[in-house]
Amino acid sequence: MERITGHYLIETPYNLEDAAAVLAGEQSSGTFVSVPGETEELKERFAARIENIEELDEVKNPSIPGDINNSKYKRARVSISWSVENFQDNIPTLISTLQGNLYELRQFTGLKFDDFDLPHWYMGKFRGPAFGADGTKQLAGVKSDRPMIGTIIKPSVGMSPEDTAALVKELIEAGIDFIKDDELMSSTANSPFKKRVELVMKEINDFQQKTGKKVMYAFNISGDLDTLKNNYETIVKNDGTCAMISINSVGWAGVKAIADMGKLSIHAHRNGWGMINRHPMLGINFPAYSKLWRLAGVDQLHVNGIRNKFWESDESVIRSIKSCSDRFLDHKELLPVVSSGQWGGQAFDTWKFTNTTDLLYMAGGGIMAHPSGPAGGVRALTQAWEGAVSGKSLEETEKAHKEFAESVQKFGKK
Missing domain, CATH: 3.20.20.110 (Ribulose bisphosphate carboxylase, large subunit, C-terminal domain)
Known part of the structure; x- marks a missing residue:
C-alpha cells in the first residue's frame, strides 16, 4: 500500500534510533509494552516505519521538560511513514497521528512537525480550495x-x-x-x-x-x-x-x-x-x-x-x-x-x-x-x-x- 510520510525536527537525550522507534510505535500499532494480538503480520501491515534519520547538532540544555537529565541532547530530522490503510481518507485521524500524542512522549525534549507528503492515493479524494x-x-x-x-x-x-x-x-x-x-x-x-x-x-x-x-x-x-x-x-x-x-x-x-x-x-x-x-x-x-x-x-x-x-x-x-x-x-x-x-x-x-x-x-x-x-x-x-x-x-x-x-x-x- 502507498504510504504517508511525516517529517519532524526532534531533540532527545536518548539514542536517536531508539527515540524514533518510540515515536513510530506510539503513533501506530504499538504501546509501552507488547500486547496480545500484536502479531508480526499486523505490524508489517499497520506499524509506522522509520524512513530516515539525519543527525544535526547537540545542545546542553533541553528545550522542553523531559524525563531525564543529561549533559547532551541530540537533534535530528526524522521521517516516519504510515500506510494509507491506517487512515483511508479520515483527515482528523491522520492529524491525530501526525501531531497527536507524540508531543507528550517523555523521550523527547523537543519535537516539531515540519511537513508531510501524501501519496497518489489521495488524488481526487479532497477538492481542496474552490477558488x-x-x-x-x-x-x-x-x-x-x-x-x-x-x-x-x-x-x-x-x-x-x-x-x-x-x-x-x-x-x-x-x-x-x-x-x-x-x-x-x-x-x-x-x-x-x-x-x-x-x-x-x-x-x-x-x-x-x-x-x-x-x-x-x-x-x-x-x-x-x-x-x-x-x-x-x-x-x-x-x-x-x-x-x-x-x-x-x-x-x-x-x-x-x-x-x-x-x-x-x-x-x-x-x-x-x-x-x-x-x-x-x-x-x-x-x-x-x-x-x-x-x-x-x-x-x-x-x-x-x-x-x-x-x-x-x-x-x-x-x-x-x-x-x-x-x-x-x-x-x-x-x-x-x-x-x-x-x-x-x-x-x-x-x-x-x-x-x-x-x-x-x-x-x-x-x-x-x-x-x-x-x-x-x-x-x-x-x-x-x-x-x-x-x-x-x-x-x-x-x-x-x-x-x-x-x-x-x-x-x-x-
Missing part, C-alpha cells in the same frame, strides 16, 4: 500583475453596522480591493451579523453598479456549525464573495463543512498561531499546517509579513509564502495573506524574496493612519508594489510618488 489564489483575485477584479490590497476594520469591536458601512464606503472609494472583519468581531450587542452584512454589502453592491468593481469583504462567520452555515448563507443572499473563519477555533471538520459549500472564497485566519508554532522545538511548522488547511478547502491563509509587528522571523514568513504555491495533490494554490504591521516599505523585500504578486497584502495602520487618509494609504501601497515589481528601489519610488513618500516619512522612520 485558490487565482480565483480569489478574479473575484475581487485584481489582475495578476499586482497583489490584492486590503485592510481591516478598526476599532476591532464596538462600531455599529452604520459606522462600519460608512468606513467601508470611504475605503472602497479610496480604491481598496479587500476589507475584512477583525477576528474579534462576529456578532456583538451593537452590531448584529445580519444587519452588518446587509449594510456593508449595500455599499459594495452600489459601488459595483456605478463602477463595475466589486470589493471583497471577508465577514467573520466563526461559531458553531449552525452559526457558520447561517452566517454563510446570509453573505450569499447579500451577494457577498468571501467568508472569514478563525480556523484554529472552529477546527478542521467545521472548516471543511463550510468550504465544501463552494460559493464563497474562504479567508482562513490563523489566530492562535503563536501557541502552536512560536517555540522553535515544539508544535507545527507552516508547510505542514498549510497542507492540512488546503485539504479542508480554504482559499486564503495568513502568513504574517516581512518585518512584522509580532515575533516571527522573516525567514519563516518567506518559507510560508512560498509553501502556499507548492504543488500539493491536484489542489489550487493558496493565496498568502501578508499582514501584521505592514506598509509599502516592506513590499520591496517581499517581492525580492518571493518573486510573486499572488498575495493579499493587508495594512491596517499603514492605510488608516496615512497622512493623506485611507485613499492616500491605498495609493501608497499600490505605488510601492508597482515600484518593487518594476525593479525600482524604495528610494526611487519615494521620489516618484507623493503618497508613498508620505508613507516613508510616517512609517519608515519608526
Whole structure:
C-alpha cells in the first residue's frame, strides 16, 4: 500500500534510533509494552516505519521538560511513514497521528512537525480550495500583475453596522480591493451579523453598479456549525464573495463543512498561531499546517509579513509564502495573506524574496493612519508594489510618488 510520510525536527537525550522507534510505535500499532494480538503480520501491515534519520547538532540544555537529565541532547530530522490503510481518507485521524500524542512522549525534549507528503492515493479524494489564489483575485477584479490590497476594520469591536458601512464606503472609494472583519468581531450587542452584512454589502453592491468593481469583504462567520452555515448563507443572499473563519477555533471538520459549500472564497485566519508554532522545538511548522488547511478547502491563509509587528522571523514568513504555491495533490494554490504591521516599505523585500504578486497584502495602520487618509494609504501601497515589481528601489519610488513618500516619512522612520 502507498504510504504517508511525516517529517519532524526532534531533540532527545536518548539514542536517536531508539527515540524514533518510540515515536513510530506510539503513533501506530504499538504501546509501552507488547500486547496480545500484536502479531508480526499486523505490524508489517499497520506499524509506522522509520524512513530516515539525519543527525544535526547537540545542545546542553533541553528545550522542553523531559524525563531525564543529561549533559547532551541530540537533534535530528526524522521521517516516519504510515500506510494509507491506517487512515483511508479520515483527515482528523491522520492529524491525530501526525501531531497527536507524540508531543507528550517523555523521550523527547523537543519535537516539531515540519511537513508531510501524501501519496497518489489521495488524488481526487479532497477538492481542496474552490477558488485558490487565482480565483480569489478574479473575484475581487485584481489582475495578476499586482497583489490584492486590503485592510481591516478598526476599532476591532464596538462600531455599529452604520459606522462600519460608512468606513467601508470611504475605503472602497479610496480604491481598496479587500476589507475584512477583525477576528474579534462576529456578532456583538451593537452590531448584529445580519444587519452588518446587509449594510456593508449595500455599499459594495452600489459601488459595483456605478463602477463595475466589486470589493471583497471577508465577514467573520466563526461559531458553531449552525452559526457558520447561517452566517454563510446570509453573505450569499447579500451577494457577498468571501467568508472569514478563525480556523484554529472552529477546527478542521467545521472548516471543511463550510468550504465544501463552494460559493464563497474562504479567508482562513490563523489566530492562535503563536501557541502552536512560536517555540522553535515544539508544535507545527507552516508547510505542514498549510497542507492540512488546503485539504479542508480554504482559499486564503495568513502568513504574517516581512518585518512584522509580532515575533516571527522573516525567514519563516518567506518559507510560508512560498509553501502556499507548492504543488500539493491536484489542489489550487493558496493565496498568502501578508499582514501584521505592514506598509509599502516592506513590499520591496517581499517581492525580492518571493518573486510573486499572488498575495493579499493587508495594512491596517499603514492605510488608516496615512497622512493623506485611507485613499492616500491605498495609493501608497499600490505605488510601492508597482515600484518593487518594476525593479525600482524604495528610494526611487519615494521620489516618484507623493503618497508613498508620505508613507516613508510616517512609517519608515519608526
